[in-house]
Amino acid sequence: MSTINAPSNIEHCWNVIGVTGDHSCPELSTHIHCRNCPVHSSAGRDLLERSPFENYRHEWTELFAQTGVGKHIDSNTLPTTETLTVMIFRLQQEWLALAVQVFQETTPPSVVHTIPHRSNQILRGLVNIRGELHLCISLSHLLNLQVTDITPQSINAVVYPRMLVMENTGNTWVFAVDEIYGIQRFHHNELRDPPKNMARANQTYSKGFFHWHSRIVSYLDDELLFTTLAKKVLP
Incomplete structure (x- = not known):
């Protein structure tokens, strides 16, 4: 058997119940992505620290020789399709998405403490996240989403509200x-x-939309969102 494709005993739960599997792992609600999970980190360390298989270098040398690795490649022939990785969530009846890179974590709902003479429809107040106080905003009001008592059909079997923590330029x-x-x-x-x-x-904050699970998901412009928040909320 080829050592290049040799199986390992490392757990691959992320391919089964994680982000590249069926998303059923209960830890996803805490870590957002498998790469933030200690199980994934431990598997990575085990992979890096394991000894190479017998004839490993020889097989890769043969493979590169057969495929012509190292030859000149015309940049015009390279694929240009860009992949967007987003976090999808629901506010009211709207399904929205933001680039996953802006998020730090998800948390259960926390008590919001109003700020005297500062709190308004957009700035709700302060919340305690892991012992630190952070500004809590109402994205629904910023996006002018219509408040409704109608609950849309859920994607998940169990639905519960959460708080999302995002960061930009230190804020x-x-x-x-x-x-x-x-x-x-x-x-x-x-x-x-x-x-x-x-x-x-x-639409001011939307870059466009995706069709997903028979729904329309608005892909939000995170740069414009952060710029607007800085102007309307920060002193």
Whole structure:
């Protein structure tokens, strides 16, 4: 058997119940992505520290020789499709997505402490996250989402509100959501311009939308979002 494709005893739970599996792992609600989980980190260390298989170098040398690795490649022939990795969540009846890179963690709902003479519809107040106070905002009000008593059909079997923590240029923002689906990947060419009659999340903050699970997901412009928050909330 080829040592290049030789199986290992390392656990691959992320491919079964993790972000590249069926998303059923209960730890995803805490760690957001498998790469943040200690099980994934431990598996990575085991992989790096294990001894190479017998004839490992010889087989790779033969493989590179057969495939012509190292030859000149015309940059014009390289694939240009860009993959977008996003966190999908629900506010009111709207399914929204933000680039996963802006998020630090998810937490259970926390008590929001209002700030005298500062709290308003967008700035709700302060929340305690792991012993540190952070600004809590209402993304629903910032996006001008319509408040409704109608609950849309859920994606998950169990639905519970959470708080998402995101960070940009040293500023941390916390906001509550009604439901989190998790992390999803899209190709950039799947992104569509929002139709003019699209009565959904404020189009000002939307880069476009994806069709996903028979739903429309608005892909939010995180740079514009952070810029607006800094202007409207920070002193």
